[in-house]
Amino acid sequence: MLRCLVLALLASPSFAESVVATRTLRPNTVIGPEDLTVVDASLPGALTDPAAALGLETRVAIYAGRPILPANLGTPTLVQRNQLVTLIYLAGGLAISTDGRALARGSAGETVRVINIASRTTVSGRIGPDGAVYVGWGE
Incomplete structure (x- = not known):
């Protein structure tokens, strides 16, 4: 019975969201709302709230569809x-x-x-x- 419960919990869908770039962002780009989108996927280390990236500057190039990582952002x-x-x-x-x-x-x-x-x-x-x-x- 316990084994079935554990398997049922592991098989349940994940509803985690991640923030990704909508376009390629060059280094030193200040991020605006049009640069971000949220996808239904849990990407390791990615931001989950787009508001956390707005107004920050990219430190490296971030390619379209790639996750937005906090380490790749800084103050303008x-x-x-x-x-x-x-x-x-x-x-x-x-x-x-x-x-x-x-x-x-x-x-x-x-x-x-x-x-x-x-x-x-x-x-x-x-x-x-x-x-x-x-x-x-x-x-």
Whole structure:
């Protein structure tokens, strides 16, 4: 009797859903609702809620019909390599700003190296939500 019950439970259909790409998504693509669809299949590691991927950026190419994995997504890039950025130094009540050139790309909260255009000095700073790079922020 127990064996029949176990076999009946194992044979029951699975109603798991997975999120897959509707088209090929190149790296650094910000995901919109038209880029995703839900399929009735349990794909290992795939997202189950499309809302969890909306507004995020792909870190690798994701081909049409392939599952959307959380590891392949990240926050959208605010600063591109070689982009001119506002470089802001904060210390106590003092704030000094100047122009800089980003030496890497990054998202809000990430640390990037920036060259101060006026002094040609390279510094590291954290990207703020406004896209400016802050030196001395949180120190």
